[in-house]
Amino acid sequence: xxxxxxxxxxxxxxxxxxxxxxxxxxxxxxxxxxxxxxYPGEGLQLLLKATKxxxxxxxxxxxxxxxxxxxxxxxxxxxxxxxDSAVYFCALIGTNAGNNRKLIWGLGTSLAVNP
Amino acid sequence: AAGVIQSPRHLIxxxxxxxxxxxxxxxxxxxxxxxxQGPGQDPQFLISFYEKMQSDxxxxxxxxxxxxxxDYHSELNMSSxxxxxxxxxxxxxxxxxxxxxEQFFGPGTRLTVL
Numbered sequence: 084x085x086x087x088x089x090x091x092x093x094x095x096x097x098x099x100x101x102x103x104x105x106x107x108x109x110x111x112x113x114x115x116x117x118x119x120x121x122y123p124g125e126g127l128q129l130l131l132k133a134t135k136x137x138x139x140x141x142x143x144x145x146x147x148x149x150x151x152x153x154x155x156x157x158x159x160x161x162x163x164x165x166x167d168s169a170v171y172f173c174a175l176i177g178t179n180a181g182n183n184r185k186l187i188w189g190l191g192t193s194l195a196v197n198p
Numbered sequence: 199a200a201g202v203i204q205s206p207r208h209l210i211x212x213x214x215x216x217x218x219x220x221x222x223x224x225x226x227x228x229x230x231x232x233x234x235q236g237p238g239q240d241p242q243f244l245i246s247f248y249e250k251m252q253s254d255x256x257x258x259x260x261x262x263x264x265x266x267x268x269d270y271h272s273e274l275n276m277s278s279x280x281x282x283x284x285x286x287x288x289x290x291x292x293x294x295x296x297x298x299x300e301q302f303f304g305p306g307t308r309l310t311v312l
Contacts, residue, residue, distance in 0.1 A: 115299050127241070127288060127303040134299075172240060176299045184292065184299050185231060185254055188240040 085110040089173045089189035096163055096196050104158040104171055104192045106147075112178030116140075116149055116156040117186070119172040127172070130158075163196045170194070200224055202291050202304035210310045211279050219274040219307045223291030229253070230272040231301060232264060235286040247272055248294050279311045 090105040108114065118130040118140070131140030136151035145160045156173060173189040203222040211217050223230050229248045233241035234257075243256035247266035258264070261279075266272045276283060286308050290301035 117300075119303075126286075126305040127290075129300065129302070132300065184229070184294070184301070185243040185246055185256065186233075186241070186290075186301060188242075190240045 085114065085175060085177045085187045087173050087175055087187055087189040089171075089192055092170075092191070092193035094192060094194045096194070098165055098196055098198050099162045100196075102158070102160040102163045102167075102194070104173075104194070106156045106158065106173035106189060108154050108156065108173075108175050110154075110175055110177050110187075113151070114175040114177050116147070117174045117176075118145070118147055118156070118158050119174060121170045121172065121191075123169070130171070163194070165196045165198055168194055168196045202289055202302055204287075204289050204304035204307050206307060207305065208308050208310075210312065212312055213279055213281065215279050215311075217276045217279060217309060219276070219287050219289075219309070221272045221274070221289030221291075221304060223270050223272070223289075224302055227291035227293050227302070228270060229292045229294040230266055230270070231290040231292075232258075232272070232274050233288040233290065235288060235306075237285070241288060244274070276309075281311050284309060284311045 086109045115134045117132045119127045120130045131142040133140040133149035139148045170191045172191045174186040231246040232244040235241045244258040246254045250266045264274045286306045288306045289304045
């Protein structure tokens, strides 16, 4: 079945450091790929998405490129801020989902940014 | 813009009690998903509804049931609560007819079973 694997956390960075959170997937066809963010004590917010190969999703300085050849969707940000401290989830919706478009989630990566 | 509404936001129950969680999707969204997120865990898909019919079922215990009503809101009914049911329960909605696959999440209901 479809699955998502993302790097384990926690990740601890200093402010203005470069961030990469790796995410790879297993799925048939061309799934849609997502990054969700969960700030402490809050719900899940869509950070960015990509629906076809070579698409780049971007939002709030974060970027991720849909790489079909490496089945990856790594999240990057050039300069993190303390306010980026959160848990980041990589997720997909399979191509053959039809109306059953449940999200398949990675385990989440906790990011802590120190001033 | 209107978002997904969940109620209640917090709920405390005793073991073996019942609980009902409600979800009001974004207007004109016809698909609702329920997820359970335990402490420090990734969300686990429970069940989904499309046009008031169950469309998919995940790891939902038999003690739980859910339905989607004519106004597209959904309710998750939980009976014989156990300590392990303590979690954040998220509802998400999407517009299935338009083919959109983006799911919009509500703020969640935090259920604590004592």
